C-alpha cells in the first residue's frame with residue numbers, strides 16, 4: 219500500500235527542473251478530490267528439534283523453567299508444551315518493520331530473534347536503540363544481494379546449534395528513482411535479486427531446518443504488499459506489477475543477453491519492486507502447495523499497512539519523503555506506525571489464531587486481521603509453478 223502511494227505520488231508529482239514549478243495532477247493525492255474508492259485502496263479498513271547440534275553457539279538457549287508460549291497474545295494449550303524460547307530469523311531487522319517486529323517478539327521474553335542483516339553494526343546499534351533485551355537477540359550477517367552470502371548465513375546459523383522455528387523474509391530494497399538497473403553479486407537486477415531470489419534461496423535452504431524443528435507452530439512468512447496486487451485501485455497506479463511470461467527472469471535478469479525486468483520490458487525501478495512483491499506472494503503459495511501438508515509448516519504472507527516513514531523510501535526524492543507520511547495519515551488514513559506494523563507481523567509469527575497456511579493477511583481499521591484476496595496474477599498457480607522452477611535454476615538449486 220505504501221508503495222501504491224509511493225507510485226501514485228511519483229506518477230503525479232513532478233520535481234521542478236530548472237526552477238520550473240511543481241506540477242501536481244488533480245487526481246487524488248494533494249488535490250481536493252480523493253474518491254472513497256481511492257481511500258479504500260490505501261486503507262484496507264475501508265475494504266472489506268531438532269536436537270541441538272554441536273558447534274559454536276552464538277548465544278546459549280536457556281531452557282525455561284516456567285511454561286512458555288510463543289504467542290504475543292493468548293497461549294494455546296498446545297503451545298504450553300514447549301519449554302524453550304522460539305527461534306525466529308528476521309531478515310532486514312536493522313530498521314523499519316523488521317526491527318519493530320524483532321522488538322515486539324523479543325520483549326515477550328519468549329522469542330530469541332536472529333536479526334539477519336547486511337550491516338552488522340547498524341543492526342546491533344538499532345537493537346540497542348530500541349531497547350531489545352540483550353539476551354533475546356542475536357545479529358548474524360546476511361546480504362541477500364549475494365547468493366554466496368545467503369549460503370554462508372545458513373552455514374553460520376546451523377553452526378550456532380539453534381533450532382529454527384520461524385523464518386520471516388522481510389528485507390527489501392525499493393529503487394523508484396533509478397534510471398539504470400543495478401545488480402546483485404550474481405548479476406540479477408537488484409530489487410528482484412534481493413527481494414525475491416535471495417529470499418527464495420534462503421527459504422529453500424532453511425526449509426529443512428524448519429521441518430526438523432519440534433516447535434508446536436513452525437512458520438515461514440514472506441512479507442508481501444498490496445503494491446503487487448492489481449485487484450486494488452492503488453495496485454493499478456502505474457507502473458503496474460506484471461511478470462508477463464517471465465522471459466526476462468528466465469534469461470537471467472542481467473540486462474545483457476536479457477532484460478533486467480521479469481517480463482522482458484524496459485527497466486523501471488518502481489515496477490521491479492512491485493514485481494518482486496508479486497514473486498514473494500506467489501512463492502509463499504507455491505511453498506504452501508508443495509510443503510504444507512507434508513511438513514505441517516504454516517506458509518503465510520501479509521500486507522502490514524502503509525508504514526510511510528520506514529527506510530524503504532530512502533531512495534525516493536526528498537519531497538516525496540516529506541509529503542508521503544502526512545498524505546497517508548490525513549488523506550488516505552492508511553498510515554500505520556512502525557510499532558503497530560511490527561505488532562501485526564509479530565502476530566503472524568506467533569499468534570495461534572493466525573496459523574492458517576497459504577494466507578495473505580491484512581488488517582482493517584480496528585487493527586483486526588483478515589484473509590485478503592490476492593490479484594489474479596499474484597494467485598496464478600501456473601505462474602507460481604513456473605516462477606519456482608525458473609528461480610531454482612537461477613539460484614543453483616536445479
Ligand SMILES: NC(=O)c1ccc[n+]([C@@H]2O[C@H](COP(=O)([O-])OP(=O)(O)OC[C@H]3O[C@@H](n4cnc5c(N)ncnc54)[C@H](OP(=O)(O)O)[C@@H]3O)[C@@H](O)[C@H]2O)c1
Pocket residue numbers: 219220221309310311312313314315316334335336337340360361362363364387388389390391412441442443444521522523524525526527528529530531
Ligand atoms: N514501508 C511500507 O509501507 C511497506 C508496505 C508494504 C510492505 N512493506 C514491506 O515491508 C518490508 C520491510 O520494509 P520496510 O518498510 O521496513 O523498509 P526498511 O526500513 O528499508 O527495511 C528494509 C530492510 O531490508 C534490509 N535490506 C536491504 N537490502 C538488503 C540486503 N541485500 N541484504 C539484507 N538485508 C537487506 C535493510 O537493511 P539496511 O538497514 O542495512 O539498509 C533493512 O533492514 C519489505 O518487504 C517491504 O516490501 C513495507
